[in-house]
Amino acid sequence: MSRPNTQSMKPATAAKKLDVYLPATPAEFQENPITRDQLAELQANPPQWLQDLRKNGPHPKNLVAAKLSVSIAGLARGGVTEALTTEQINALIEEMPDWLAAERESFQNVLREERRIKALHADKPRKN
Structure with a gap:
């Protein structure tokens, strides 16, 4: 069987x-x-x-990046290579170092451009 x-x-x-x-x-x-x-x-x-892990961390890089509103590459450029706890993430947001502010701005620009391109493609009629 x-x-x-x-x-x-x-x-x-x-x-x-x-x-x-x-x-x-x-x-x-x-x-x-x-x-x-x-x-x-x-x-x-x-x-x-x-x-407890979901609430306090340490969190994986993808969640750290999302909570900081930056890309994973932006984390690396900022020197963040390890998992961070919720407390560490909140401290970074409060401190707002120059690299974090720059990466947030860059990430928002990328998102805006992606939305713009998606809207352009949505407006074009599809060929069969």
């Missing part, structure tokens, strides 16, 4: 899907493959460790 094949993923993939920084997760999470059912359960009913 064959068992149903349950797909699993590496802990790094699961952490990415949960928007958490893998090294900050419990050892049990880091060391074992995660099934799709387990991932769905973590998303539906996050345990305390997951709630």
Whole structure:
């Protein structure tokens, strides 16, 4: 009798899907493959460790960049190479160093240009 094949993923993939920084997760999470059912359960009913990580961090670079309103490349240009906690992110926003202000402005310009180009393409009739 064959068992149903349950797909699993590496802990790094699961952490990415949960928007958490893998090294900050419990050892049990880091060391074992995660099934799709387990991932769905973590998303539906996050345990305390997951709630705490999402609230306080440390956060992965993509979330740090989003919270700071900059690109991931902008983080690197600003010298931010490690995961940051919510407290560290808030301190950076409060301090607003020159690099952060410049990267925010640059990022907003890129977003404006992307919206402009998208609007131009939306106005053009499609060829069949």
